[in-house]
Amino acid sequence: MKKLxxxxxxxxxxxxxxxxxxxRIEPINWWIGxxxxxxxxxxxxKAIANSDVKINYPGVRLVKVNKVENPNYLFLDxxxxxxxxxxxxxxxxxxxxxxxxxxxxxLKSRDQHQVKAQGVNSQDFIYLLMPDRFANGNAKNxxxxxxxxxxxxxxxxxxxxxxxxxxxxxxxxxxxDLGVTALWMTxxxxxDMEQASYHGYANTENYQIDPRFGRNxxxxxxxxxxxxxxxxxxxxxxxxxxxxxxxxxLDKPMPDWVHQWKGYTNTTYKDQTIYDPYASTSDRxxxxxxxxxxxxxxxxxxxxYVQNYIIQSHIWWIEYAGVDGxxxxxxxxxxxxxxAKWGKALINExxxxxxxxxxxxxxxxxxxxxxxxxxxxxxxxxxxQGVTDxxxxxxxxxxxxxxxxxxxxxxxxxxxxxxxxxxxxxLRNVVFLDNHDMSRFFSVVGEDIDKYKxxxxxxxxxxxxxxxxxxxxxxxxxxxxxDGKVRDDFAGGWDTDEQNKFTAQGRSDVxxxxxxxxxxxxxxxxxxxxxxxxxxxxxxxxGGIYVYFRYDDQKTVMVIMNTEDKSIKLETExxxxxxxxxxxxxxxxxxKQYTDIREFSLKPKTTVVLELQ
Numbered sequence: 001m002k003k004l005x006x007x008x009x010x011x012x013x014x015x016x017x018x019x020x021x022x023x024r025i026e027p028i029n030w031w032i033g034x035x036x037x038x039x040x041x042x043x044x045x046k047a048i049a050n051s052d053v054k055i056n057y058p059g060v061r062l063v064k065v066n067k068v069e070n071p072n073y074l075f076l077d078x079x080x081x082x083x084x085x086x087x088x089x090x091x092x093x094x095x096x097x098x099x100x101x102x103x104x105x106x107l108k109s110r111d112q113h114q115v116k117a118q119g120v121n122s123q124d125f126i127y128l129l130m131p132d133r134f135a136n137g138n139a140k141n142x143x144x145x146x147x148x149x150x151x152x153x154x155x156x157x158x159x160x161x162x163x164x165x166x167x168x169x170x171x172x173x174x175x176x177d178l179g180v181t182a183l184w185m186t187x188x189x190x191x192d193m194e195q196a197s198y199h200g201y202a203n204t205e206n207y208q209i210d211p212r213f214g215r216n217x218x219x220x221x222x223x224x225x226x227x228x229x230x231x232x233x234x235x236x237x238x239x240x241x242x243x244x245x246x247x248x249x250l251d252k253p254m255p256d257w258v259h260q261w262k263g264y265t266n267t268t269y270k271d272q273t274i275y276d277p278y279a280s281t282s283d284r285x286x287x288x289x290x291x292x293x294x295x296x297x298x299x300x301x302x303x304x305y306v307q308n309y310i311i312q313s314h315i316w317w318i319e320y321a322g323v324d325g326x327x328x329x330x331x332x333x334x335x336x337x338x339x340a341k342w343g344k345a346l347i348n349e350x351x352x353x354x355x356x357x358x359x360x361x362x363x364x365x366x367x368x369x370x371x372x373x374x375x376x377x378x379x380x381x382x383x384x385q386g387v388t389d390x391x392x393x394x395x396x397x398x399x400x401x402x403x404x405x406x407x408x409x410x411x412x413x414x415x416x417x418x419x420x421x422x423x424x425x426x427l428r429n430v431v432f433l434d435n436h437d438m439s440r441f442f443s444v445v446g447e448d449i450d451k452y453k454x455x456x457x458x459x460x461x462x463x464x465x466x467x468x469x470x471x472x473x474x475x476x477x478x479x480x481x482x483d484g485k486v487r488d489d490f491a492g493g494w495d496t497d498e499q500n501k502f503t504a505q506g507r508s509d510v511x512x513x514x515x516x517x518x519x520x521x522x523x524x525x526x527x528x529x530x531x532x533x534x535x536x537x538x539x540x541x542x543g544g545i546y547v548y549f550r551y552d553d554q555k556t557v558m559v560i561m562n563t564e565d566k567s568i569k570l571e572t573e574x575x576x577x578x579x580x581x582x583x584x585x586x587x588x589x590x591x592k593q594y595t596d597i598r599e600f601s602l603k604p605k606t607t608v609v610l611e612l613q
Contacts, residue, residue: 027312050071059083062076066305129186142160184467185234240330302337340380354386392429443479475511546563569602588609
């Protein structure tokens with residue numbers, strides 16, 4: 001009995017040594033020589049809160065140990081002095097006079113030769129893809145043991161299909177050939193959710209690539225391969241929410257790590273309440289603090305620990321993988337005060353870095369409200385550089401599908417662009433026809449090739465940063481009801497595919513015609529600054545005909561859009577303000593030379609792009 005009592009007492013002495021151990025620290029590493037010397041480590045382990053923390057490394061100062069409600073967490077405030085050398089150091093916990101197993105933490109040298117943080121701007125042409133649905137370059141990671149959703153089923157739109165980062169790397173030359181200069185993928189972080197994990201918008205880790213897409217090293221390799229081709233990497237970030245299985249949600253550091261309600265409360269999706277001068281406080285709170293969906297807890301971005309966690313994880317990916325720009329998911333649902341702080345932190349570290357926000361709202365003023373510069377009497381400067389320009393997407397759809405009247409048809413397009421004065425810099429806005437949440441535009445225009453080419457001609461010649469959705473160049477189609485229908489696999493991305501539409505031989509004649517149309521225009525845009533940064537002049541539409549110009553000191557490009565169902569003859573005398581007597585022009589698409597454009601004929605529902613000679 002005495003021996004049993006003694007063993008029990010000894011076990012109590014050793015309890016801290018058994019249980020108080022560090023399981024993880026994030027960020028998973030850091031770098032010396034960063035602009036901001038401050039670093040907050042989130043330290044996680046069973047019952048570590050009562051432990052003393054020891055760090056002994058030249059140039060690293062432990063300023064404060066923050067204890068929170070959950071005893072499994074400590075938040076360590078460090079200062080990394082400019083003189084600090086790269087290397088590993090031990091973070092040691094001491095409990096009841098006993099040192100527990102140390103945790104080795106690394107400070108790395110910044111890779112001065114790595115291309116990163118270039119920024120994405122109006123010189124670029126963005127290609128959006130969903131890695132799970134684009135190409136499978138490594139079948140070995142299709143199924144990963146331990147993941148909640150393990151199956152691969154290409155016959156179902158709801159399951160994973162097996163596409164990965166290596167598959168994307170294998171197809172970069174295809175994108176380069178098309179004239180693409182920037183790649184945006186839907187989120188690639190670990191998304192360990194029970195279902196629909198392929199889309200990535202409910203991440204469960206902040207510092208790990210989903211193993212079914214590959215490893216962190218594969219993502220870094222993707223950035224390097226893009227940069228070799230003079231292309232850029234856009235990282236899709238989701239500061240507003242995480243997945244319900246995120247490790248900090250399964251064991252929250254504190255109750256207000258996420259927004260909590262008495263019962264489940266969904267966001268209202270009413271962006272108007274953010275800027276409505278008459279909105280109720282409760283409506284505004286539901287919009288910003290309500291959960292996007294039940295499986296995506298809403299992060300409390302007013303919590304300083306949450307702020308540091310988000311900001312540092314985003315900086316980490318820029319530094320580690322050479323990210324050039326961010327696309328910010330569900331921007332209006334974020335805490336705008338925090339997003340202003342977030343933007344300042346990024347630009348302080350990387351002055352050339354750029355980011356744009358998803359603003360799926362209705363109305364130019366609604367959209368502009370979320371942009372930086374306080375241009376329309378906002379009470380806060382969000383510092384948001386650009387937006388996904390949904391208003392122009394609505395307008396081009398109206399222009400091609402509806403007859404012109406005082407407000408609709410092509411007048412909608414003209415009027416929307418005429419309100420660009422509300423933006424600090426409209427060239428930063430991303431213009432697009434469709435994306436992973438919307439009906440494919442080829443279906444929106446009734447699979448009318450002429451209308452579709454008109455849309456693409458407009459997209460690649462109007463102001464801003466053009467973006468296409470994967471497969472747009474080969475006429476992929478469908479309506480987003482449900483959204484899985486617009487997320488089909490790119491044929492040829494899997495070894496077992498019967499057709500390979502990455503090659504001319506695998507495409508039909510009409511698909512090749514569309515691909516070549518976009519390739520010619522995409523590469524012309526890439527090689528001609530006039531369509532990137534040139535000024536714009538548009539003329540009031542008449543009879544369904546819309547004419548605008550892009551021009552700089554070297555070149556002038558004229559775009560004529562006929563939205564009518566009949567051929568037209570256009571007298572160009574009206575445009576002499578910019579034509580200045582020039583009569584010769586080159587058709588960018590067909591290569592046809594015109595010796596006299598004083599009167600120009602145009603077929604129904606077509607658009608021409610002319611370089612004035």
